[in-house]
Amino acid sequence: MTWLYLVNVIIFQWFFVRLTKMVDKDTKKVLAWGFQGFVVPLTGWSTKFIYISKWFIWFYDRR
Numbered sequence: 001m002t003w004l005y006l007v008n009v010i011i012f013q014w015f016f017v018r019l020t021k022m023v024d025k026d027t028k029k030v031l032a033w034g035f036q037g038f039v040v041p042l043t044g045w046s047t048k049f050i051y052i053s054k055w056f057i058w059f060y061d062r063r
Contacts, residue, residue, distance in 0.1 A: 013041045016052060 008018050018039050022031040038052040 016041065018044065
């Protein structure tokens with residue numbers, strides 16, 4: 001289990017973001033780090049990511 005996995009599971013997924021890294025497949029060199037936003041918690045580990053729609057964010061901000 002890597003630190004990236006632990007940080008994503010314990011902290012970031014509950015704030016609807018994930019820390020991601022892009023790796024070159026040939027050289028195994030890390031190209032970039034970034035955040036994926038508006039991800040539904042508990043998705044993306046063994047299935048595809050499910051993203052929160054922009055409508056939901058707009059509705060939530062208006063309350």
